[in-house]
Amino acid sequence: MIWTNDEEFEIGQIIKVKVTKIWKNVIYLTTKNNNRCFLNINEVSDYYIKDIKNMFKIGSIKEVVIIDIMATGELVVSFKRIHPKELKNPFEFKLDSDKDNNFEALLDFVNKGIRYGK
Numbered sequence: 542m543i544w545t546n547d548e549e550f551e552i553g554q555i556i557k558v559k560v561t562k563i564w565k566n567v568i569y570l571t572t573k574n575n576n577r578c579f580l581n582i583n584e585v586s587d588y589y590i591k592d593i594k595n596m597f598k599i600g601s602i603k604e605v606v607i608i609d610i611m612a613t614g615e616l617v618v619s620f621k622r623i624h625p626k627e628l629k630n631p632f633e634f635k636l637d638s639d640k641d642n643n644f645e646a647l648l649d650f651v652n653k654g655i656r657y658g659k
Contacts, residue, residue, distance in 0.1 A: 548574050550616060554607045555623060560597050568597050570605070570618065577615045580605060584619035586627035 550556070558570035558578050568585070570578040582593065590596065597603065609617035621627035 548572060548576055550576075550607055550610055552607050552610065555604060556607065556616075556618075557602055557604055558618065560599050560601050560603060563594055563597055563599065568593065570603070572616075578605070578618045579615065580618050580620060584608070584621055586621050587629040588627065 556572060556578075558572055560568060561571050562569035566582045568580040568582075570580060572578065582590070585593065585596065603620065604623065605618035605620050606623045607616050608619045608622070611617065
């Protein structure tokens with residue numbers, strides 16, 4: 542936990558910020574107590590964004606998550622990590638390591654269906 546300008550921040554915390562400046566690859570934001578935040582274009586969306594100014598307008602309020610706190614107390618934030626619509630795959634998949642996953646039965650079923658259709 543880091544204290545900056547009478548505010549307490551920690552990585553993973555969701556905060557509301559105001560858009561102050563938009564550059565090609567970085568969006569500058571501030572918290573309500575004027576802590577500086579940086580939002581890299583890679584943390585906005587997994588999809589191609591033709592014009593970032595269509596998503597972020599100067600003066601607008603956005604909700605972001607803190608992903609890093611620099612030694613200067615400035616925050617590095619992410620938009621896409623808490624907005625699933627901006628992710629190509631918002632789900633984490635994990636295969637069971639169990640040997641009884643029954644893939645053989647599934648393959649047999651699919652093959653029977655293919656042979657049935659001939």
